[in-house]
Amino acid sequence: MKILILGGFLGSGKTSVVLQLAKYIVGDSPESASKVVIIENEIGEVSIDDKMLRSGGYEVANMFSGCVCCTMSGELVLGLYNIMHDFEPELIIMEATGVAYPHSIRETITQSMSDIECEVTCVTDAKRWKRLLRPMEMLLKDQLTAANVILINKIDMVDDDLLVEVEASIRTFNDKARFFKISAAEQIDSKVFEAMLGNDEVR
Numbered sequence: 001m002k003i004l005i006l007g008g009f010l011g012s013g014k015t016s017v018v019l020q021l022a023k024y025i026v027g028d029s030p031e032s033a034s035k036v037v038i039i040e041n042e043i044g045e046v047s048i049d050d051k052m053l054r055s056g057g058y059e060v061a062n063m064f065s066g067c068v069c070c071t072m073s074g075e076l077v078l079g080l081y082n083i084m085h086d087f088e089p090e091l092i093i094m095e096a097t098g099v100a101y102p103h104s105i106r107e108t109i110t111q112s113m114s115d116i117e118c119e120v121t122c123v124t125d126a127k128r129w130k131r132l133l134r135p136m137e138m139l140l141k142d143q144l145t146a147a148n149v150i151l152i153n154k155i156d157m158v159d160d161d162l163l164v165e166v167e168a169s170i171r172t173f174n175d176k177a178r179f180f181k182i183s184a185a186e187q188i189d190s191k192v193f194e195a196m197l198g199n200d201e202v203r
């Protein structure tokens with residue numbers, strides 16, 4: 001079984017990407033929605049994201065009482081075992097909170113569950129990157145270094161010069177990941193999803 005962790009700062013576009021990815025995997029056969037379980041780790045109230053995902057017929061599990069990267073790592077492992085037992089999905093997609101450290105989420109999972117394959121995608125917000133970088137550097141750095149795929153999102157909101165600048169800045173934190181510039185407000189290319197799922201060979 002495989003788990004795809006989506007990290008990235010608050011409002012960077014994680015849910016927008018998850019929605020399209022889930023649709024891409026399920027395709028035109030709604031019965032195959034059962035192959036995918038989506039975990040939304042949000043701190044606080046019942047979320048709109050959650051309602052939106054459920055309306056697509058997906059199985060959505062919530063982890064609300066804290067952040068899975070730190071206070072809830074035990075619950076995360078337990079939750080994953082329960083999901084594997086109850087649903088036997090081929091894929092779990094986990095949207096981490098915007099302030100989560102995906103690096104430690106991956107460590108928790110790989111250390112305690114040897115039979116699970118872990119992919120990490122980081123969603124970044126091209127529009128707000130420069131503004132967030134200084135105050136959030138430690139967090140953004142961790143989110144980026146943990147990732148095998150980095151999405152530079154919201155390219156519809158920036159001009160080409162700024163995009164070049166933002167990409168160069170992001171690459172100083174991780175130049176090994178696969179990079180894709182996207183707008184999750186529009187149709188995302190299938191090659192992006194295949195890379196996120198680790199289905200293409202090039203790394």
Ligand SMILES: Nc1nc2c(ncn2[C@@H]2O[C@H](COP(=O)(O)OP(=O)(O)OP(=O)(O)O)[C@@H](O)[C@H]2O)c(=O)[nH]1
Nearest residue numbers: 009010011012013014015016098153154183184185
């Ligand atoms: N213009 C534009 N807006 C976008 C894009 N991607 C996401 N948005 C908008 O940005 C806002 C945040 O997107 P979400 O997908 O909810 O982001 P998120 O990372 O899941 O947010 P949190 O879960 O709250 O951390 C929403 O209003 C989206 O419609 C994009 O590529 N272009």
Ligand SMILES: [Mg+2]
Nearest residue numbers: 014015049095
């Ligand atoms: Mg979200």
